[in-house]
Amino acid sequence: MAKRIDVSGLSAYYGSFRAIDDISMTVEPRSVTAFIGPSGCGKSTFLRTLNRMHEVTPGGRVEGKVMLDDEDLYGTGVDPVSVRRTIGMVFQRPNPFPTMSIYDNVAAGLRLNGDHKKSELDGIVEKSLRGANLWNEVKDRLNRPGSGLSGGQQQRLCIARAIAVEPQVLLMDEPCSALDPISTLAIEDLIGELTSRFTIVIVTHNMQQAARVSDRTAFFNLAEVGAPGKLVEIDDTERIFSNPSVQATEDYISGRFG
Amino acid sequence: MSQTVMADAAPVDASAPTASLHRPRLPRWAPLGLAAVAAALGTGIGLVAGLDSRIQWGLIAALLYVGLTAVLAGAVEGTRQAKDRLATSFIWVCFLLAVLPLASLIWETVARGVKVLDGYFLTHSMNGVITMEAGGGIYHALIGTLQQVGLATLIAAPVGLLTAIYLVEYGTGRLAKAVTFFVDVMTGIPSIVAGLFILSFWIIILDFGYSGFAGAMSLAILMMPIVVRSTEEMLKLVPNELREASLALGVPKWRTILKVVLPTAIGGITTGIMLAVARIAGESAPILLLVFGSASINGNPFEGAQSSLPYYVYEQWANGNEPSYDRAWAAALVLIAFVMILNLVARGIARWKAPKH
Ligand SMILES: Nc1ncnc2c1ncn2[C@@H]1O[C@H](COP(=O)(O)OP(=O)(O)O)[C@@H](O)[C@H]1O
Numbered sequence A: 001m002a003k004r005i006d007v008s009g010l011s012a013y014y015g016s017f018r019a020i021d022d023i024s025m026t027v028e029p030r031s032v033t034a035f036i037g038p039s040g041c042g043k044s045t046f047l048r049t050l051n052r053m054h055e056v057t058p059g060g061r062v063e064g065k066v067m068l069d070d071e072d073l074y075g076t077g078v079d080p081v082s083v084r085r086t087i088g089m090v091f092q093r094p095n096p097f098p099t100m101s102i103y104d105n106v107a108a109g110l111r112l113n114g115d116h117k118k119s120e121l122d123g124i125v126e127k128s129l130r131g132a133n134l135w136n137e138v139k140d141r142l143n144r145p146g147s148g149l150s151g152g153q154q155q156r157l158c159i160a161r162a163i164a165v166e167p168q169v170l171l172m173d174e175p176c177s178a179l180d181p182i183s184t185l186a187i188e189d190l191i192g193e194l195t196s197r198f199t200i201v202i203v204t205h206n207m208q209q210a211a212r213v214s215d216r217t218a219f220f221n222l223a224e225v226g227a228p229g230k231l232v233e234i235d236d237t238e239r240i241f242s243n244p245s246v247q248a249t250e251d252y253i254s255g256r257f258g
Numbered sequence B: 001m002s003q004t005v006m007a008d009a010a011p012v013d014a015s016a017p018t019a020s021l022h023r024p025r026l027p028r029w030a031p032l033g034l035a036a037v038a039a040a041l042g043t044g045i046g047l048v049a050g051l052d053s054r055i056q057w058g059l060i061a062a063l064l065y066v067g068l069t070a071v072l073a074g075a076v077e078g079t080r081q082a083k084d085r086l087a088t089s090f091i092w093v094c095f096l097l098a099v100l101p102l103a104s105l106i107w108e109t110v111a112r113g114v115k116v117l118d119g120y121f122l123t124h125s126m127n128g129v130i131t132m133e134a135g136g137g138i139y140h141a142l143i144g145t146l147q148q149v150g151l152a153t154l155i156a157a158p159v160g161l162l163t164a165i166y167l168v169e170y171g172t173g174r175l176a177k178a179v180t181f182f183v184d185v186m187t188g189i190p191s192i193v194a195g196l197f198i199l200s201f202w203i204i205i206l207d208f209g210y211s212g213f214a215g216a217m218s219l220a221i222l223m224m225p226i227v228v229r230s231t232e233e234m235l236k237l238v239p240n241e242l243r244e245a246s247l248a249l250g251v252p253k254w255r256t257i258l259k260v261v262l263p264t265a266i267g268g269i270t271t272g273i274m275l276a277v278a279r280i281a282g283e284s285a286p287i288l289l290l291v292f293g294s295a296s297i298n299g300n301p302f303e304g305a306q307s308s309l310p311y312y313v314y315e316q317w318a319n320g321n322e323p324s325y326d327r328a329w330a331a332a333l334v335l336i337a338f339v340m341i342l343n344l345v346a347r348g349i350a351r352w353k354a355p356k357h
């Protein structure tokens, strides 16, 4: 069920401002790919082009191709809604729905799409919460509001919500940047477990995290503020961190800039 | 680093006599005590100087209170505290000035309104009552107000809600700007103009008769911009992250609005609608033009003249005799109670529906 993503010649704009320029890369199924790079180089923008969330931003526009196996996400007649069901997303700040209980949050994706049977739903909610390593912490208070959980729990709730609709790819935009080290560890463990079922792309500012969780790492950079971000290189994580082929990557990783 | 921090922290207040962190403070009851003293002095000065207006007494007391507080705090606590107390006491005085008219209005209405307000008053019309005599009631006006306001809400709330959803969730470009502009213009329409518009359009051109519905249409014109504005504000308060979270789950936009955005904002939206209802419930000008007014019960808002509470108050007052004045006050009291109950209901709904934490 996990699928390969093949991006070619992708540029994304906010109005007339080109945020990322001519990016091509391949994301292997059932792997974890980490995006690293200085702030503002377009990692979030690029990530959001992968499930057509970029165009939700007013003025957002994309050129180029994103192939999911053999389907172009930006081809004519492709429904962004079904793209987003196939490629899920977890955001930087945990954003559970404040009017819904923990149970309803997890069930939201299925319920809001209208296709659900009550008996199935219970099973899916439990499975997703277990999948997000949250079940044991919340099983006694499924009817309490999701916003009453701690930040780390909320983020895992959002992961449970995202995997409940059984996507094939999971995009995560700095999922740990608002969390404490323990919660971060919990989420990193979770990512390790989720790779058996999903293709995962994760944006992170934390080098150690990229080194710990990812199979491949992509380094993005921008020439100057206001210039579009570019992909510098993508390679096996081990190589990027030990012997990158571009000097800028080594400079960034060793902390000489950025 | 640590040295600069310590250097910054040392002399906070140069006027401090010692390095101690303690400063002399006025006792906790000082503001209340001073207020009592100021009130007593104000009364005393007023009596001695023979000022016959209570307002003058009050103003003297207020000035004395602000002045005394500042002087005393300055002497005991130092200038910074004195400024703080000066501002605080000034705000209290302003608060009292603002609340006083409201309190006296309610007091006056209750005191005069309860005279004839009873079960009979609420359940009888003015049909066949001679205005010079006591008796009669507001049942017909109550029915009229409930029906006219209810119909106006049925028209204005959905239109206003949908307009606001369009403006916040979909509207970009010229059409949205134009709609916003016209909503702004509508906000400023005087009620008599809204009444005249419906009069010329509905009664003169289309040749329908006077009816509660005609009044309701003009009330809806007045209500719509208020609903649009308040709903817009409430929808803008819903964090964009929630919309994105829902869209990223593969939920279509219309469902996202229906199931995520609206439930999050529903408390504020209902409050806004209730306040708009309260606002139009007191309109009398359009009723005068379009519903005509009547002394008897007419339960059909689509045909024939009706009355309404504000119109009733106006009508009774215009009669110019004691029993009519009593009826006017009692009807005003009912109108105020109606609006207050609406407010309370709105607040209750807002609290009940607010996102839980
Ligand atoms: N909503 C937006 N509107 C306009 N410009 C934006 C918007 N979001 C991001 N940008 C710009 O796009 C560029 C890339 O931003 P982003 O993708 O958020 O970078 P990163 O996630 O790598 O920090 C930045 O120059 C940023 O200012």
Ligand SMILES: [Mg+2]
Pocket (backbone or CB within 6 Å): A043, A044, A045, A173
């Ligand atoms: Mg980012």
